[in-house]
Amino acid sequence: MGLERHLWGINEEVKAMVDSQFKVNVASTAVVPKVDSGSLTFPDFRNNKLSAVEIETCVLFIDIRKSTEISGSHLRPTLAKLYSAFVRAMVQAAEYYGGKVRNIIGDRVMVVFDEKDCFKNAIDSAILLYTVSEYIINKHFKHNEIKCGIGIDYGKLLVVKTGTIKRGDESREYKSLVWLGNACNIASKLTDQANKGFVKSNFEIEVEVIDYGFLFGRISPIGGSPFMGIESKNEGGPKKRKIVLSKxxxxxxxxxxxxxxSYSYHGDIKSLKKVEKKINTSPILLSETVYEGFKKACPNADSITKRWWKIQEIKIENYSGKIYGGSIYKSVIEKI
Structure with missing residues (x-):
């Protein structure tokens, strides 16, 4: 087949799929689908349809910190052993509490849970994964440099079967599942931020406050809130206020x-000082939805009653909720 004809065929398929006549049928499921689940289909161009499923549950990611540096500092046989042992151990640990591994890319493993008891199973899995990576992988990999980040979020996931039908021994390589939804994005970003050190920069400014008292008494021009922390050098002098701001x-x-x-409507900036603070995030990071869901499902869990989950001083893009973190492990590992 010539290149022109090959490109023409691709063009026709893409054109057909984006056409309004091409239907996508979405069914709900409470069980994590597999790539060969009957409820998922490849695009059917004869009937102009595609079948997908939606599940509302927890999704977890785990991967190794500084994997690029590790790859550059060890011999290839060592790396082959390390990554093979790591992924195999993570898969085995994830399955213990019913997790379903649905993607492995390099050292990053994606785990999804059935809807039933998903908060409990996801948290238990995260703690077990951390236990294995920290206390088993590092125990045998003598450089003791394997640190992992784990992130979990909860939400609706649209699952689509992608690829194409291929006959022969490569058939499995040509099909995959794509997981679409904000929960996947947030869980992945939490994983990226977990078990890392950051320097958080704030700015402490002193502003000369504009006095709007003649119009509003002692009321601020924004939000209707009184100015707080105002210092005056003398009774008749200008009012000043210190404010701490993120970058x-x-x-x-x-x-x-x-x-x-000036800063906003507060007044002219009279002094500026940059304040830096070192922050270390926990190895396991949870979205607020996951934390509250777990707290409701398992109110008597040790990590809840003993307040092992702490609010983290970080933010991630397109997420406004609180982020909880912990360094919690299964104590039974102390016997091994």
């Missing part, structure tokens, strides 16, 4: 003024 807040709020630079 994003500072850059978003600075404005030109006749006397230099």
């Amino acid at each position: 994003e807040e500072f850059l978003d709020g600075i404005r030109d003024s006749e006397n230099g630079v």
